[in-house]
Amino acid sequence: MAVIKLPESKVQQLKDICKSFNNDKGELINVLHKAQEIFGYLPAEVQEVVAKELNISIAQVYGVVSFYSFFSMVPKGRFPVSICLGTACYVRGAEKVLDEFRKQLNIQVGESTPDGRFSLSCLRCVGACGLAPVVMVGEKVYGRVAPEDVKGIINEYANL
Amino acid sequence: MAKYRMHLLVCDGTTCHASQSESVKNALQDCLELNNLENEVKVVSTGCFGYCEKGPIVKVLPDNTLYVKVKPGDAEEIVKEHILNGQIVKRLLPTESVAQVYASEGKTPFFDKKQIRIALRNCGFIDPENIEEYIAHDGYQALCKCLTEYTPQQVIDIIKRSGLRGRGGGGFPTGLKWEITAKVKSDQKYVICNADEGDPGAFMDRSIMEGDPHSVIEAMAINGYCTGANKGLVYIRAEYPLAVKRLKVAIDQARAYGLLGKNIFNSGFDFDIELRYGAGAFVCGEETALIHSMEGKRGEPTFKPPFPSEHGYLGKPSNVNNVETYANVPVIINKGADWFASIGTEKSKGSKVFALAGKINNVGLIEVPMGTTLRDVIFKIGGGIKGGKEFKAVQTGGPSGGCLTSHHLDTPIDYDNLIAAGSMMGSGGMIVMDEDDCMVSIAKFYLGFTVDESCGKCSPCRIGNKRLYEILDKITKGEGTMEDLTKLRNLSEVIKDTSLCGLGQTSPNPVLSTLDNFWEEYVEHVVDKKCRAGSCKGLMKYIIDAEACTGCTACARACPVNAISGERKGPHFINQEICIKCGTCMEKCKFNAVLLQ
Ligand SMILES: Cc1cc2nc3c(=O)[nH]c(=O)nc-3n(C[C@H](O)[C@H](O)[C@H](O)COP(=O)(O)O)c2cc1C
Ligand code: SF4
Ligand code: SF4
Numbered sequence: 001m002a003v004i005k006l007p008e009s010k011v012q013q014l015k016d017i018c019k020s021f022n023n024d025k026g027e028l029i030n031v032l033h034k035a036q037e038i039f040g041y042l043p044a045e046v047q048e049v050v051a052k053e054l055n056i057s058i059a060q061v062y063g064v065v066s067f068y069s070f071f072s073m074v075p076k077g078r079f080p081v082s083i084c085l086g087t088a089c090y091v092r093g094a095e096k097v098l099d100e101f102r103k104q105l106n107i108q109v110g111e112s113t114p115d116g117r118f119s120l121s122c123l124r125c126v127g128a129c130g131l132a133p134v135v136m137v138g139e140k141v142y143g144r145v146a147p148e149d150v151k152g153i154i155n156e157y158a159n160l
Numbered sequence: 161m162a163k164y165r166m167h168l169l170v171c172d173g174t175t176c177h178a179s180q181s182e183s184v185k186n187a188l189q190d191c192l193e194l195n196n197l198e199n200e201v202k203v204v205s206t207g208c209f210g211y212c213e214k215g216p217i218v219k220v221l222p223d224n225t226l227y228v229k230v231k232p233g234d235a236e237e238i239v240k241e242h243i244l245n246g247q248i249v250k251r252l253l254p255t256e257s258v259a260q261v262y263a264s265e266g267k268t269p270f271f272d273k274k275q276i277r278i279a280l281r282n283c284g285f286i287d288p289e290n291i292e293e294y295i296a297h298d299g300y301q302a303l304c305k306c307l308t309e310y311t312p313q314q315v316i317d318i319i320k321r322s323g324l325r326g327r328g329g330g331g332f333p334t335g336l337k338w339e340i341t342a343k344v345k346s347d348q349k350y351v352i353c354n355a356d357e358g359d360p361g362a363f364m365d366r367s368i369m370e371g372d373p374h375s376v377i378e379a380m381a382i383n384g385y386c387t388g389a390n391k392g393l394v395y396i397r398a399e400y401p402l403a404v405k406r407l408k409v410a411i412d413q414a415r416a417y418g419l420l421g422k423n424i425f426n427s428g429f430d431f432d433i434e435l436r437y438g439a440g441a442f443v444c445g446e447e448t449a450l451i452h453s454m455e456g457k458r459g460e461p462t463f464k465p466p467f468p469s470e471h472g473y474l475g476k477p478s479n480v481n482n483v484e485t486y487a488n489v490p491v492i493i494n495k496g497a498d499w500f501a502s503i504g505t506e507k508s509k510g511s512k513v514f515a516l517a518g519k520i521n522n523v524g525l526i527e528v529p530m531g532t533t534l535r536d537v538i539f540k541i542g543g544g545i546k547g548g549k550e551f552k553a554v555q556t557g558g559p560s561g562g563c564l565t566s567h568h569l570d571t572p573i574d575y576d577n578l579i580a581a582g583s584m585m586g587s588g589g590m591i592v593m594d595e596d597d598c599m600v601s602i603a604k605f606y607l608g609f610t611v612d613e614s615c616g617k618c619s620p621c622r623i624g625n626k627r628l629y630e631i632l633d634k635i636t637k638g639e640g641t642m643e644d645l646t647k648l649r650n651l652s653e654v655i656k657d658t659s660l661c662g663l664g665q666t667s668p669n670p671v672l673s674t675l676d677n678f679w680e681e682y683v684e685h686v687v688d689k690k691c692r693a694g695s696c697k698g699l700m701k702y703i704i705d706a707e708a709c710t711g712c713t714a715c716a717r718a719c720p721v722n723a724i725s726g727e728r729k730g731p732h733f734i735n736q737e738i739c740i741k742c743g744t745c746m747e748k749c750k751f752n753a754v755l756l757q
């Protein structure tokens with residue numbers, strides 16, 4: 001893992017988050033949710049600070065981070081593309097849409113484009129099955145996506 | 161609601177929200193203001209109507225007109241025609257039955273009389289962010305009745321008599337669970353609401369929390385009174401931001417009205433609720449895993465007993481129930497156990513909410529009495545299969561359930577019948593499949609899910625499911641043997657018998673039920689190397705129709721592995737040994753000469 005030095009101000013922010021949860025180790029998951037909101041992901045350095053503040057071992061923090069798919073240890077792209085692979089989306093052709101994104105962006109699931117603009121991930125059901133197949137770019141939801149629509153969606157973000 | 165002449169209810173559930181229902185709402189509001197109608201007509205955001213296929217939905221009260229697929233640009237016409245001129249905008253009615261829909265939603269096939277609204281009674285009818293609307297619809301009356309008229313045991317007896325069973329999948333009798341938790345002696349107990357809804361393709365609980373959050377809060381307080389707990393916790397998925405927001409608003413409002421907090425209804429009973437967030441792990445829906453997750457640990461299940469009712473959150477007795485289970489409680493108290501018990505079948509009382517999705521015309525949320533047949537659900541309420549295709553199977557119970565076929569269409573839906581048919585009720589996801597779906601691939605899809613979501617604590621589930629997945633993968637690639645089919649069944653039985661938690665104990669069900677119901681399809685894959693649905697790429701061949709081929713060479717130039725040969729202006733030919741089945745030639749051919757066989 002690359003060693004990134006966290007800026008002092010961010011470390012302070014992180015400590016404040018832990019404090020707002022009374023440095024209670026039972027609140028670990030809530031702390032990590034907040035930390036990921038700030039940093040976008042949870043690199044080893046962030047986990048170290050959290051472990052120290054909550055007075056638990058780094059292994060415990062890492063165990064939790066790696067267990068839950070919501071937490072990520074690699075940075076996401078500026079425009080994270082998530083494809084829903086819930087059952088409803090699957091039977092309505094989500095896999096073909098995913099293949100098209102892979103092809104167009106030339107990356108695999110879990111990777112980012114070299115310019116850091118896009119990253120690709122899969123989701124399990126956002127519960128908008130009426131719109132299946134569903135793709136999310138950041139917070140924006142695209143419904144009834146066909147492989148032919150993929151290029152247009154990517155182009156929307158290409159110059160942002 | 162009295163002071164307004166008319167109400168425009170705009171659905172703001174996740175599906176409609178994603179289709180810009182908020183812009184529709186704003187556009188309606190703007191148009192009303194432009195016509196100085198804002199004091200006569202009120203625009204209200206509500207929870208899910210259930211008719212997600214046709215969202216965004218706008219319903220006009222008092223005349224009950226239902227407009228579907230409304231765009232912001234339609235606002236002006238609705239205001240001018242419907243509100244000012246009293247003319248229905250026919251263009252925006254649900255198309256299948258323009259003539260009937262007219263005045264009442266009771267007449268569209270989707271809202272067929274077969275539907276009943278108990279758990280969803282308020283969804284789509286009230287503004288979920290306004291506690292007064294909930295109160296106006298008998299809200300918190302049940303809590304008041306319990307605290308002021310009944311002893312805890314009397315309330316438990318009502319729930320027991322009603323026959324309510326858990327809606328989270330297991331179907332455990334709810335009243336009995338409450339009684340067990342109540343009997344354990346402890347200085348501290350907890351009421352937990354399982355809102356983890358991990359079954360992919362299910363959105364019942366989400367819709368209840370978005371559309372009627374107070375019903376869950378009220379029921380949790382009632383449970384606290386019965387079991388002697390004064391703290392409630394809702395464990396909710398982080399993937400449901402709208403439901404989180406609505407719950408938070410509702411909890412704050414309930415506190416402000418003294419319906420949560422100290423000395424509720426002057427009864428001396430204290431109760432408050434907090435939220436806990438999941439972080440994307442399906443296994444955390446299992447109650448022991450859920451409790452570990454709430455304690456800030458990895459969400460790994462532990463052996464039961466002890467059950468959470470005895471040894472739960474922080475080691476204290478905790479009553480865990482599902483969102484929909486709770487949503488039923490206030491109505492049971494208000495209308496009585498006998499009323500509830502009069503609905504449904506002998507052993508499954510009341511109604512069940514299902515999320516209908518997949519290859520069906522009306523995707524959406526429905527609620528039907530227990531005992532309704534699959535046929536009524538799929539063909540009457542669901543409007544049949546999309547594109548007039550042939551019905552093939554319906555999957556219930558999510559990754560723990562199975563695929564049922566046309567033989568099961570007349571089976572009345574209840575807990576016991578579904579298990580007897582080789583599937584299960586699960587939390588209520590219902591995915592419909594048509595002739596284009598390959599059942600081996602569907603089984604592989606579910607196993608892929610299980611492999612991802614197994615917590616890895618015990619080896620039958622961690623390793624066994626991976627092996628099942630690999631065998632299925634082999635079969636879909638056309639490399640399977642008959643021996644593999646025997647192996648699939650044997651391994652499935654072992655995983656079921658030896659896994660620690662419900663996830664592993666049920667994960668082979670999609671394999672077993674497809675083996676039972678679609679045996680010929682497996683055999684075709686293995687022996688004939690054929691996939692009748694045409695979805696297993698490994699079993700397909702790209703070929704060029706010599707008649708149609710003009711010899712333009714577009715395909716040969718595009719093929720990444722140079723598998724195509726042929727003279728210019730002469731028919732081309734694909735060498736199957738080299739072809740990697742990428743499909744590029746098919747895309748490039750302008751004469752539809754490349755076929756998939
Ligand atoms: C793997 C697995 C996943 C589960 N997921 C859920 C879920 O998402 N929601 C839920 O309410 N119950 C789920 N359950 C069932 C719970 O363990 C528990 O039985 C339920 O919350 C009890 O509430 P009820 O009696 O009201 O149904 C799951 C069980 C297993 C084994
Ligand atoms: S059955 Fe699977 S999910 Fe359950 S404890 Fe074992 S490994 Fe974990
Ligand atoms: S499917 Fe792909 S590899 Fe096969 S012939 Fe066509 S272009 Fe070539």
